[in-house]
Amino acid sequence: MPPDAATRTDKPMQSHTEFDPQSKDKAAKPPLDPHLKALENEAIHIFREVAAEFERPVMLYSIGKDSSVLLHLARKAFYPGKIPFPLLHIDTGWKFPEMIAFRDEMAEAFGLNLVVHTNPRGASEGISPFTHGSSYHTDVMKTEALRQALDLGQYDAAFGGARRDEEASRAKERIYSFRTPDHKWDPRNQRPELWNIYNGMVRRGESVRAFPLSNWTEVDIWRYIQAENIPLPPLYFAKPRKFVERDGMLMWAEDPRFEALPGEQVQEGMLRFRTLGCWPLTGGIRSTASTLDEVIAELEIATVSERQGRAIDRDQAGSMEKKKREGYF
Amino acid sequence: MTSYNDHSGSGASATILPFAEPQRAARDTRPLRLITCGSVDDGKSTLIGRLLWDTKAVKEDQAATLKRDSGAQNDLGLPDFALLLDGLQAEREQGITIDVAYRYFSTDRRSFIVADTPGHEQYTRNMATGASTADLAVLLTDARTGILEQTRRHATIAALMGIRQFVLAVNKIDLVGYDKAIFEKIAHDFKELAATLGVRQITAIPMSALKGENVVLSGHSAMPWYEGPTLIETLELATTRSAQTGGFRLPVQRVSRPGESFRGYQGTVAGGAVRPGDSVVVLPSGMVANVKQIVTFDLVRNAAVAGDAITLVLDRQVDVSRGDMIVSIDAQPLTGHHFDAQIVALQAGGIEPGKRYWLKSGSRRQRVSVAPLSQLELSSGKWKTHEDTLAMNAIGKVLLSFDETAIFDIYEQNRSTGAFILIDPDTLNTVAGGMITAKRSQADAAHRDGQRVVLSLPADLADQLMSTEIFAARRDEADVRRVSAARAADLMKDLEA
Ligand SMILES: Nc1nc2c(ncn2[C@@H]2O[C@H](COP(=O)(O)OP(=O)(O)O)[C@@H](O)[C@H]2O)c(=O)[nH]1
Numbered sequence: 001m002p003p004d005a006a007t008r009t010d011k012p013m014q015s016h017t018e019f020d021p022q023s024k025d026k027a028a029k030p031p032l033d034p035h036l037k038a039l040e041n042e043a044i045h046i047f048r049e050v051a052a053e054f055e056r057p058v059m060l061y062s063i064g065k066d067s068s069v070l071l072h073l074a075r076k077a078f079y080p081g082k083i084p085f086p087l088l089h090i091d092t093g094w095k096f097p098e099m100i101a102f103r104d105e106m107a108e109a110f111g112l113n114l115v116v117h118t119n120p121r122g123a124s125e126g127i128s129p130f131t132h133g134s135s136y137h138t139d140v141m142k143t144e145a146l147r148q149a150l151d152l153g154q155y156d157a158a159f160g161g162a163r164r165d166e167e168a169s170r171a172k173e174r175i176y177s178f179r180t181p182d183h184k185w186d187p188r189n190q191r192p193e194l195w196n197i198y199n200g201m202v203r204r205g206e207s208v209r210a211f212p213l214s215n216w217t218e219v220d221i222w223r224y225i226q227a228e229n230i231p232l233p234p235l236y237f238a239k240p241r242k243f244v245e246r247d248g249m250l251m252w253a254e255d256p257r258f259e260a261l262p263g264e265q266v267q268e269g270m271l272r273f274r275t276l277g278c279w280p281l282t283g284g285i286r287s288t289a290s291t292l293d294e295v296i297a298e299l300e301i302a303t304v305s306e307r308q309g310r311a312i313d314r315d316q317a318g319s320m321e322k323k324k325r326e327g328y329f
Numbered sequence: 330m331t332s333y334n335d336h337s338g339s340g341a342s343a344t345i346l347p348f349a350e351p352q353r354a355a356r357d358t359r360p361l362r363l364i365t366c367g368s369v370d371d372g373k374s375t376l377i378g379r380l381l382w383d384t385k386a387v388k389e390d391q392a393a394t395l396k397r398d399s400g401a402q403n404d405l406g407l408p409d410f411a412l413l414l415d416g417l418q419a420e421r422e423q424g425i426t427i428d429v430a431y432r433y434f435s436t437d438r439r440s441f442i443v444a445d446t447p448g449h450e451q452y453t454r455n456m457a458t459g460a461s462t463a464d465l466a467v468l469l470t471d472a473r474t475g476i477l478e479q480t481r482r483h484a485t486i487a488a489l490m491g492i493r494q495f496v497l498a499v500n501k502i503d504l505v506g507y508d509k510a511i512f513e514k515i516a517h518d519f520k521e522l523a524a525t526l527g528v529r530q531i532t533a534i535p536m537s538a539l540k541g542e543n544v545v546l547s548g549h550s551a552m553p554w555y556e557g558p559t560l561i562e563t564l565e566l567a568t569t570r571s572a573q574t575g576g577f578r579l580p581v582q583r584v585s586r587p588g589e590s591f592r593g594y595q596g597t598v599a600g601g602a603v604r605p606g607d608s609v610v611v612l613p614s615g616m617v618a619n620v621k622q623i624v625t626f627d628l629v630r631n632a633a634v635a636g637d638a639i640t641l642v643l644d645r646q647v648d649v650s651r652g653d654m655i656v657s658i659d660a661q662p663l664t665g666h667h668f669d670a671q672i673v674a675l676q677a678g679g680i681e682p683g684k685r686y687w688l689k690s691g692s693r694r695q696r697v698s699v700a701p702l703s704q705l706e707l708s709s710g711k712w713k714t715h716e717d718t719l720a721m722n723a724i725g726k727v728l729l730s731f732d733e734t735a736i737f738d739i740y741e742q743n744r745s746t747g748a749f750i751l752i753d754p755d756t757l758n759t760v761a762g763g764m765i766t767a768k769r770s771q772a773d774a775a776h777r778d779g780q781r782v783v784l785s786l787p788a789d790l791a792d793q794l795m796s797t798e799i800f801a802a803r804r805d806e807a808d809v810r811r812v813s814a815a816r817a818a819d820l821m822k823d824l825e826a
Contacts, residue, residue, distance in 0.1 A: 035359055035440060038636065041636055048583055048638070049582055049692070076625070076626035076627075077638070078585065079640070080585070080587050080624065081585050081587035164433070171430040171431055191758055192458045192675045192759050192762070194457065194458050194461040194759075195750075196462070197690065199689065199758075201752055201757040202757065217435070220440075
């Protein structure tokens with residue numbers, strides 16, 4: 001028996017399906033279909049390669065479904081050992097409370113080395129997406145905070161859950177995305193990547209962002225979550241939630257810091273989220289899908305891409321590329 | 330005849346499946362990786378846009394952004410696909426694509442990853458990058474122009490990178506009045522070209538990317554004479570490469586030692602298969618052991634095959650570290666200090682003779698010096714002697730010399746263990762991608778500058794010989810003298826006398 005086998009009986013935290021932790025008969029789980037298996041193999045390969053070649057890797061953990069898949073794959077990659085690097089969460093102070101609770105449950109359940117960083121400057125200045133605007137808030141509380149945390153930890157490689165299908169500027173992103181010492185990304189000067197041979201040579205101060213999920217699509221993520229019974233924050237599942245409609249976005253309205261604008265009606269209805277982030281910037285969708293199967297069924301007929309709920313992308317075409325050049329993930 | 334297939338015999342009818350795979354049950358459902366190549370304006374953006382659009386990979390809000398950005402739409406009410414594809418601002422401003430982009434779409438049967446590479450000058454390095462992982466190449470040609478030099482270039486690079494399935498998309502067939510004879514002429518020319526490259530799995534499809542005919546939807550009403558598959562049907566049936574035949578290969582990525590009692594070797598199987606009890610050798614040390622367990626997170630397995638990411642436990646204490654390769658005892662890879670390879674130079678500085686680079690293959694990284702021997706002339710497909718720096722975008726044959734033992738398979742036999750990249754020790758950038766073609770014996774490599782054979786041949790024979798691949802690699806071993814047939818006969822007589 002591998003010594004670390006104790007981890008294997010850890011009980012997933014959220015039973016979004018009829019998952020029964022008692023029936024832990026591993027052989028009973030049907031094998032992954034070849035498509036998902038190929039994606040899983042590729043991701044595990046990348047995890048192991050980065051862990052072996054870099055001195056101080058870290059995994060960006062943003063609590064959403066992609067991070068949940070990333071975490072699961074990292075556990076698989078290093079089994080029977082533990083994940084040999086810390087997980088980093090950039091807390092802007094405006095995350096959904098359900099996300100924070102879920103994060104802490106995961107860290108506890110899987111014995112994770114979790115590092116949480118909040119930009120002290122932004123926190124002391126009380127930066128808020130409402131008073132300072134979404135773009136400034138994101139610059140300070142996400143992009144700047146991330147740079148601070150990476151510098152503090154002297155990390156030379158950071159795993160992220162980005163996928164190439166998410167947004168046009170990501171289609172040319174490498175699996176190892178090279179960054180200068182000041183975390184800049186130069187889209188015109190990326191290293192060529194051939195076969196599955198990754199160039200992990202960097203100088204002191206330089207780093208890479210590594211994206212094991214590059215070749216996954218949104219549907220793959222959901223199908224994998226289903227096949228592997230991966231725990232997810234409850235925000236992904238519809239339940240009655242209070243919200244307002246603002247600028248075409250359904251904004252969650254249960255936080256004490258929420259203030260209705262003149263003429264705005266707080267409504268209550270069945271709501272879920274396709275992506276998770278800062279609640280003032282993350283729109284929900286009306287849905288009755290409260291189980292994983294229902295979410296997937298809804299997704300397969302959905303015609304709206306998942307980033308639609310995000311205010312960042314709509315600011316301007318090409319906005320994501322701009323953010324990335326500045327060091328946003 | 331519209332569908333070419335070696336296995337189909339002569340007089341193939343159009344209903345023959347492009348890549349003989351009769352059993353539906355045996356269909357490969359792994360993602361198919363493909364590369365699209367074409368000259369500027371052949372309609373590559375339109376074709377990829379069409380694939381994404383007709384398979385519903387473009388979501389409503391993306392389409393809205395597209396419409397907003399492109400303003401005008403074309404006469405079919407479709408958005409400007411080029412805008413959907415050209416992801417980066419820098420490129421959009423210049424109106425060109427400068428890199429490799431990856432697109433994703435799927436049908437009920439399979440999912441696809443397209444490496445989208447630009448058709449202009451820098452295409453060699455970008456195409457080589459995109460082709461390195463591709464199982465199939467879609468080559469575009471304009472029905473009005475047919476096969477051009479550019480098509481030959483693209484096909485040559487694709488074949489060189491190991492792609493063995495080609496689709497010729499004869500695009501803009503609407504602009505030649507859906508003429509069957511034009512299509513068949515182009516398809517025929519292409520078949521001849523592909524044959525010279527050793528590629529035999531070819532499907533030629535007449536299509537209009539703009540109108541969506543024979544891309545995802547059938548073009549039957551416009552081209553009743555065509556009974557072959559649409560592009561998407563062809564892609565659904567194509568095979569993905571697997572290195573499951575041949576010997577077992579596990580390049581060791583890391584050693585897992587979570588506690589005293591467990592020691593496992595982690596890596597992705599790069600060839601063959603393995604079972605508990607199999608005898609293996611650790612290279613380069615040559616130590617022998619047996620496989621005790623194949624550990625994965627889900628279960629202890631009773632077999633693993635190429636592509637599987639596993640943790641291997643051996644039955645005895647042997648010294649194994651990252652960069653070693655665990656291989657089957659009865660089908661071992663080549664080990665040595667000198668190898669022949671073909672490389673593609675990817676960066677402005679080129680590849681300099683005698684310079685010491687880092688070479689990475691699998692998980693193994695070691696120092697190497699590179700001696701260029703010849704360069705491929707893409708316009709003619711011929712190899713020309715070339716011992717100087719290989720400039721960016723050049724494709725060359727080189728001799729690799731290592732300080733420490735190197736471990737490879739021939740690329741033709743194993744696309745994982747036969748491939749490598751070169752890293753410049755000064756810039757740390759990736760400067761070349763390469764493929765192993767042969768191992769050189771110590772003696773061969775040492776005598777490189779030594780004896781040369783003199784061959785006196787009739788001029789036409791000399792030219793033919795010199796344009797062969799085999800000769801190009803050994804160019805420096807022989808002097809070829811062109812003589813008349815009569816003179817050659819005289820020489821022979823002299824020798825015999
Ligand atoms: N009539 C016709 N025009 C096409 C077809 N495919 C592309 N085009 C047009 O050819 C031009 C070049 O196409 P584009 O996709 O931008 O070419 P690229 O440079 O290869 O990406 C555009 O004006 C397209 O609308 C086709 O099948 N039929």
